Amino acid sequence: MDGKKIVLSINGKEITCGLNKTILDVVRENGIQIPTLCDCKNLAPFGACRLCLVEIEGIPKLITACSTIAVKGMKIRTESERIDKSRRFIVELLLSDHPFDCMFCEQAGTCPLQDLAYEYGMKNIRFPGEKRATITDDTNPFIERDNSKCILCGRCVRVCDEIQGVGAIGFIDRGFQTRIGTPFDRNLDCEFCGQCVASCPVGALTAKPSKQKGRIWQTRSVKTICPYCGCGCNLTLHVRDNKIISVTSDPDTLNEGYLCSKGRFGCDYVHHPDRLQYPLIKKDGQFIRSSWEQALTLVAMKFKEIKEQHGNDSLAGLSSAKCTNEENYLFQKFIRAVLGTNNVDHCARL
Ligand code: SF4
Ligand code: SF4
Ligand code: SF4
Structure with missing residues (x-):
């Protein structure tokens, strides 16, 4: 056996897997489903929700699959009456303190x-005890937090810390009072990248710009590239009645589902009434709608006039970081080969 591989068994079946993988990874690689709520791609294991409990022969208690490394010879069971009972109990406890707001909740339909x-x-939940107070933060234009729906999975805190490196939010208080919030309970004032919203499995964090604009099944998904910068992050636009109502990004793309605030919350300009949708030519102090052919002919004529009167080097071109590499290549080619000058630069060096 290759020293980098180990053999173990899952549900009685012999499995070969790589070293230093968690039980959850190995189980998933082999097409076995285990419910999880706190596990999130690229984040360190946290073991908060306890739903991924499995049985391991020789260990009396149930073990969290997400935070336990699979080792040689392990005999793992992912399904049994004991595991099922334990998972049901955990879900029941979570629901015992939950507002059952699914009719209005933005997460309904995609909520694990x-x-x-x-x-x-x-x-019927057997524990009709005290419920946590609803503490909301609705003080910024992008993100609304409703702690009554929070299951304390810590995904928002971890993504903000481990991926964004911002650490704008954290766990506050302890025990039953534990909640997510900002230092000193100040209003959220961060980068507004929205990664916390995208990571939240439930409806505790909501992207305000898309609130009540449509259920996920009422929208159509359009995959595209972010129009804002040359990084070219992958976007999925959720479109209803021909309007973009929200923007997400697929974790399996190059940007791994992460976006900045512009990509996540800035695509509403598409529908802005002031947006230029056709070329305008100024005549007698007034902008007049024109065709692309008229506009480009006019610009070409003006370039030609300037070149003839003042020489090629009287022209210059400045390109933009919002363009792709290919667009920037074409731009410099146009300036050098058509306008005949090397006066070309880029806003990143300005
Ligand atoms: S978070 Fe999920 S379970 Fe809770 S109200 Fe919203 S949709 Fe329902
Ligand atoms: S929006 Fe981004 S920076 Fe702000 S709390 Fe969420 S993850 Fe952190
Ligand atoms: S706000 Fe959402 S992501 Fe953050 S801990 Fe609560 S449930 Fe988890």
Whole structure:
């Protein structure tokens, strides 16, 4: 056996896998589903939700698959009556302190907690105790937080810290009072990248610009590239009635689902009434609508006039970081080969 591989068994079946992988990774690689709420791609294991509990032969208690490294010879069970009972109990405890707001919640339809409640048929919760107070933060234009729906999975805190390197939010208080918030409970004032919203499995964090604009099944998805900069992040536009109502990014793309605030929240300019949608030519102090052919002919004529009167080097071109590499290449080619000058630069060096 290759020293970089180990053999273990899952549900009685012999499996060969790589070293230093968590049980959850190995289980998933082999097409076995385990429910999770706190696990999130690229974030360090946290073991908060306890839903990924598995049995390991020789270990009396159930073990979290997300935070346990698979080792040689392990005999793992992902399904048993004991595991099922334990998972149901965890979901029931989460729901015992949950507002059951699915009719109005923005996450309805894509909420794994809602799915688990459905799967386990959790209609009657046995623990009708105290519920946490609703503490919301609605003080900024982008993100609304409703702690009554928070399941304390820590995904928002970890993505903000581990991926964004910002650390704008954290766990506040302890025990039943634990909640997510900002230092000293100040209003959220961060980069507004929206990564926390994208990571939140439930409806505790909502992107305000898309609130009540449409359910996920009422929208059509359009994959595109962010129009803002040359990084070229992948976007998925969620479109309803021909209007972009929200923007997400697929974790399996090059930017791994991460966006900046412009990509995530800035695409509404597409529908702005002031947006230029056709060329305008100024005549007698007034902008007059024209065709592309008229506009480009006029610009070409003006370039020609300047070149003839003042020489090629009287012209210069400045390109933009918003363009792709290919567009920048074409731009410099145009300036050098058509306008005949090397006066070409880029805003990044300005
Ligand atoms: S977070 Fe999920 S379970 Fe809770 S109200 Fe929203 S959709 Fe329902
Ligand atoms: S929007 Fe971005 S920077 Fe602000 S709290 Fe969320 S993850 Fe952190
Ligand atoms: S706000 Fe969402 S992501 Fe953050 S801890 Fe609560 S449930 Fe998890």
